Amino acid sequence: xxxxxxxxxxxxxxxxxxxxxxxxxxxxxxxxxxxxxxxxxxxxxxxxxxxxxxxxxxxxxxxxxxxxxxxxxxxxxxxxxxxxxxxxxxxxxxxxxxxxxxxxxxxxxxxxxx
Amino acid sequence: xxxxxxxxxxxxxxxxxxxxxxxxxxxxxxxxxxxxxxxxxxxxxxxxxxxxxxxxxxxxxxxxxxxxxxxxxxxxxxxxxxxxxxxxxxxxxxxxxxxxxxxxxxxxxx
Numbered sequence: 359x360x361x362x363x364x365x366x367x368x369x370x371x372x373x374x375x376x377x378x379x380x381x382x383x384x385x386x387x388x389x390x391x392x393x394x395x396x397x398x399x400x401x402x403x404x405x406x407x408x409x410x411x412x413x414x415x416x417x418x419x420x421x422x423x424x425x426x427x428x429x430x431x432x433x434x435x436x437x438x439x440x441x442x443x444x445x446x447x448x449x450x451x452x453x454x455x456x457x458x459x460x461x462x463x464x465x466x467x468x469x470x471x472x
Numbered sequence: 473x474x475x476x477x478x479x480x481x482x483x484x485x486x487x488x489x490x491x492x493x494x495x496x497x498x499x500x501x502x503x504x505x506x507x508x509x510x511x512x513x514x515x516x517x518x519x520x521x522x523x524x525x526x527x528x529x530x531x532x533x534x535x536x537x538x539x540x541x542x543x544x545x546x547x548x549x550x551x552x553x554x555x556x557x558x559x560x561x562x563x564x565x566x567x568x569x570x571x572x573x574x575x576x577x578x579x580x581x582x
Contacts, residue, residue, distance in 0.1 A: 389568055400476075401516070401559075401572040408568055448515055450570070460506055461570050463515040
């Protein structure tokens, strides 16, 4: 039980669909992250929110749109995705600046774009 | 040069063996260091933080050499359940991010 929950766990969507991934953390942390993990590649940071404000965006295509309504919830809105976007999408949270505490991960959403 | 590099692996070792993983990082001002473990098709989970003085947790020992920008993880008396991918993680001096290495896969064989 990590304290970070993601839904759905699995998602199959067509290239014209719109879907959203949800993440919720129960740890009282003030920073939340979206990472992408593709086969045989390291985890790639997509977005970082600190105190509900986006502080980092690693040049992610606009077909991925994050939303952080409060410090406990994080969404990733998806639209017109490509097959190469198929991957494991991981949400994480941490307390304070990243230089002090570890990140806790949710179980991930395995996304397949068809 | 990649920000975080690890032994490519995979490592296949018998039960009871001692195995060491190496990791190097490019930013000399990096702040914090961790080892994570990731099982197949699961999320990464913290194994241990890495401190300048070195630290030990049971069969696991982590070392940090800031001068050489090098981190290591030693696993003694390997168990079948240690089979996983081990991820070296570094945080930069500014901004909020956890930079992951590509991971080293370990298979402990009976």
